[in-house]
Amino acid sequence: MIMASAFGHFGRRSLKFSRSLRHILQYDPCSIAQRSASEFRLFHLDRKREASIPIQMPALSPTMTEGTIVKWHKKEGDPISPGDVLCDIQTDKAVVSLDTEEEGVLAKILKQENTKDVLIGSLIAVMVEEGDDWENAEIPTSSDSSSESSQSSGSSDTETTATPTARIRMSPAARKLLEEYNISSPHTVPATGPHGMINKGDVLKYAQSKNLSKIDLASVKAPHTEKPTSAGKTSAVQPAQAVPRAPPTVSVSPDGGFQDIETTSMRRVIAQRLTQSKTMIPHSYMSIECNVDAAMNLRKKFIDSGTKVSLNDIIVKAAGYSLQRVPKVNSHWAEESVQVQSSVDISVAVATDSGLITPIIRNAVNLSISQISTTTKELAVKAREGKLQLQEFQGGSFTISNLGMFGIGEFSAIINPPQTAVLAVGTSELKPSVEGKPHSYLTVKMSYDSRAIDESEASEFLEKFQSVLENPSTLLV
Template identity: 45%
Template sequence: MAHILRSKFVHLSLKYANPNALRVPLNYQRLCFHTSTILDVMGKELSMPSLSPTMESGTIVKWLKKEGDKIEPSDAIAEIQTDKAIVTMEFDDEGVMAKIIVPEGTKDIKVGTLIALTVEADEDWKTVEMPAGLAEASSAASSSIEASPPVTKAEPPSGQQNIAMPALSPTMTTGTIVKWLKQEGDEIQPGDALADIQTDKAVMSFELEEEGVFAKILIPEGSQVQVGQLIAVMVEKGMDWKKAVIPTESAISAAPSPTKPTAPANAKPSNGQMYGLAVKKLLEEYGLSSGTIKGTGRTNRLLKSDVLAYIQIHDVKKITPKSAPPPEVVKTPSLEEVSVPSDRSSPYEDIEISNIRAVIAKRLGESKRTIPHSYAVMDINIDKLLELRGKLKTEDISVSVNDFITKAVAHALVECPDINTLYQNEQIVRVPKVDVSIAVATKNGLITPIVFDTATKSLTDISKNIRELAEKARKGQLKPHEFQGGTFTISNLGMFGIKEFSAIINPPQTAILAVGAGREELDLSLMKVTKMSVKLSYDRRAIDEDQAANFLAILKATLEDPIFLTAGRVQALRYKRDAY
């Protein structure tokens, strides 16, 4: 029986930073408008991942999803035989399996080879369109793997191991080498981290399972590299690492910038060429004829990218519509002419969005668009909490207001199990354990490390746990299991003076608590009191208004009389009995 393993290299997928705070997007979304009556969908490409540092090709043992099947985050989609074991390949996004390109049993599929196409859940998977140039390749792969072009890469000599850029998530196609953690000549033990690599989801450590000597760095730090591209060389212990054979294949250079397509010099008009509305509009705006541009789409279809490439290469200018008279030219100085002397550069700066921030933006947008958010706000008197915190500090017990809130939230979730739920596969899943995610801001974006079994931990344990996780998060040292999962999230902006805000739910969680700053007010008896606003954002599909109100009422009662929270693990006894 094959051992189903989850590779330690298929880990950092910021599933919405919870993982759910960061959803991993695939990079190939595109809609193509055609002249046919059907809107063909350009699928998202799913490539053969590198499931071990030495894996160069793999065999698809079995597809676990069929064409048309819905895919949820963390679903297993295929069993793949690597050079070490049979590994279950998981999918970190959601969608529909649209097209299986490489059938079961196909051997020696190179890492990075297109093996399937998926589409969004609301798209018609039956109309998925094969990427240009791959239709013939996929049919050849289905009939025989021997039909593919011969591999030109030479095998490494005995005792030498060429290390390729691994696919650290199923959706990863490229990675950036942030830092090499080993130098040439260093010994490597199993489990040693070789490099920090930024994927489409996070910055993570790339570890090796073999021992040897690090012989040669092929790709410098800061380079973006395709999955499967050689990045380093390792040799066995006892060998002279300085005599390692450097691979000569052209793929070892740093990721090249895309080359511009060359337009045909003597392209003849093609009366039968097809194109869509977007292409037609471009041709009219620039006064071009479709016959002068060669189409690269399926069945010689003229694509928008073909027209844009032709315009750029030939420096074609827009034409003025014949129906409208040319506008009167009024010389208006540009912003640069007004504010920037000619001998100075522009004051504007384009800041490239990192892969992590792009994923965060996509996941948060999808959450707001697809989840019916409802909100409930409550003010809490925290005078007793602050007083108790001060007493504990005199006893050298340092705990923050956020630690009290985390402990109180865990207690409220035990009392209100309807809030401690996930919304998956169109159904509500009640989770037996309370795992509270704490939102932490880092230079790369938001991430939510998890305080596991929060209800069973004491206040001081929670405080220590949060400090350690926050420090690791800011240094980019979190392990996948430390931020993947969670049943409820707390986002606290009180330390920044924010009075109140609305947090966005991290799917598949059904609720998140936004915590504001404490503020002094006068009560009905004109006495000063310190109040704190908390706002619960909850998924209306899974949680009713009365359930949200009950949760906040318990949270309020607990924080306004917090001595109970310092009693350790009393309430954990009931929690364990109910959970197990």
């Protein structure tokens, strides 16, 4: 496609050049060689400029607003073919490899390795077509650099805050939706339109993922300020839209009372999503106590046969079995409807140095306990190494968070939107029974979105879960 479009452009340039040549022959035959050479040089420069292919920071996850260049796999002057990996980018969730469908030569790397907080849409590199002079390739003009220079030159607060919005291209319909959903920063909306343009569908998808509701713009009256005119009168003007400022830099106190720890992009996103979840989702809670003697015996049988499984693997299988029988809990909240998911995809919380991440066990209900164990271990290793692919942690229909290995008896977890429920699992404890023999019990507490799940549905799910966990032989069928 690139070659075809480039050929069409060069064909038009050649036609323009031939017309110019005919013009020279008609009016100034003595200067044909000199002027045609000049025309050719101009044509070559235009060709080189048009052949430049900008490479921008992409949106590699729905919640990503900026990224960090971890490693470049190509260096300047290297040939590039479709499917080649250009670089590794750390998103708000994991390290993702950026590949390309273009063909050419990597001319300039504009963002070096370990460059942090690169905004989506920012220019990170430039390619040229094969055969072009890559060493002298021109860098496309970027509004990103002009905005940085305007900020560093001491521009006013209004100019500085207005600059980020000016860097974003969007359709009129998208701009209106941003206002209706009260989205103050368009940088948070992943753009899928041509040349990084935000379209209507991008805003609707973002608003749905964040459970945002429309506001009545007519009822929102912006305050007016009085601006003196040249005639000495005053006129009403709208105040500039406020853009959230970056948090102030905290310095260490003289007595050494505290120490700053840099917040990773993952932890910033976690903080935003947790705040959104607790403020926007009406959490309800329900817990149940399960006898896990039979589950522990089943685990021992697996280990004795040479297959290492954990109690959590059996819990995941039991949850998948229960979700299949109470499908309302296996759902997403879509603001105006409940979307029951066709596949039981269970997210399992994994703690990493950068923060909590939830890799997904796809189609868990149809996997054996040993398959769940193998999948969970592989995903946990990739999560801690930051090597999860996008499809391995984005999505999911239900979440399990297990703190039993830390000795936590019972806790409440926060729902991961757009999911409607999360199961918090504590540690097992020995408790005496009426016959005097101690049994192992663990308490699970489900947090559920009361907009999507009724109390009767939540209790039905927990009863199914308790029943199958206490009789795990049904999971082997």
